Amino acid sequence: MFAKRFLQKAIHHDQHNLPQHGSLTSADLDLQIAIHYGIPSTASILAFDHSQRLLAIATLDGRIKVIGGDNIEGLLISPNQLPYKYLEFLQNQGFLVSITNDNEIQVWNLESRSIASCLQWESNITAFSVISGSHFMYIGDEYGLVSVLKYDADEGKLIQLPYKISSNSLSELAGFPLPNHQPVVGVLPQPCSSGNRQDILKLSYL
Known part of the structure; x- marks a missing residue:
């Protein structure tokens, strides 16, 4: 399981990066935390992978x-x-997706403990959801637009797909008006949907 390799790689990395006696350089004094025990003091948001039983805790300082x-x-x-x-x-895939306050989307490879791909989003992201069991994700923004992304694990790239849903198009379909550029605050797959394209999303606007 990638979860066990995750820990083994961390221990192996620390043991093999210790400098030999008498061979310290200035680079060796640029200390960084490689392993941290316990809950970070600035924890702010959580994610859980129920398949691998992994809990991710994001902090206010980028950890x-x-x-x-x-x-x-x-x-x-x-x-x-x-x-x-x-x-x-990305459930049971070995990847974790994070979005920073400056709207950078990061995909982390848990086995290598590194960023596999990142993408700077041009507008302010106001809603986010991963499609369960897949590499696809929805991005909702401040202008009422929902976009679709895919993480291509083979290429190691985040790909923006040509699928978009706007608040104006939903307003026309629903038959009632929505204010222009209303931010999306929630993007959820319908819990009872069988994957039909006609009934796949539930969007929430302010």
Whole structure:
């Protein structure tokens, strides 16, 4: 399981990166936290992978703590020390998706403990949801637009697909007016949907 390799890789990395006696350089003194035990003090948002039983805890300073069974604990550190506003696993895939306050979408590879792909979103992201059991995700923004993304694990890339839903198009279909550029605040698959294209989403606007 990738969860066990996650812990083994962290221990192996720390043991093999210790400097030999008498060979310290200035680079060796650039200390970084590789393993952290317990719950971070600035924890702000959670995500859970029920298949692998992994809990991810994002902080206000760009760290993500991952905790699981068999004493698994690992720390992911973003190059941007910013709070996260969304955090979700690609369930049972070995990837975690995070969105920072400056609207950067990051896909983390849990086995390598590194960012596999990232994408800077042009507008303010106000809603986010991963389609369960897939690499697809919905992005809702401040202008009332819902877009679809896919993470291609083979290529290691986030791909923006040409599918968009606007508040204006929904207003026309529903037959009642919606204010222009109304932010999307929720994007959820219908719980009883069997995947029909006609009944797949539930959108919430302010």
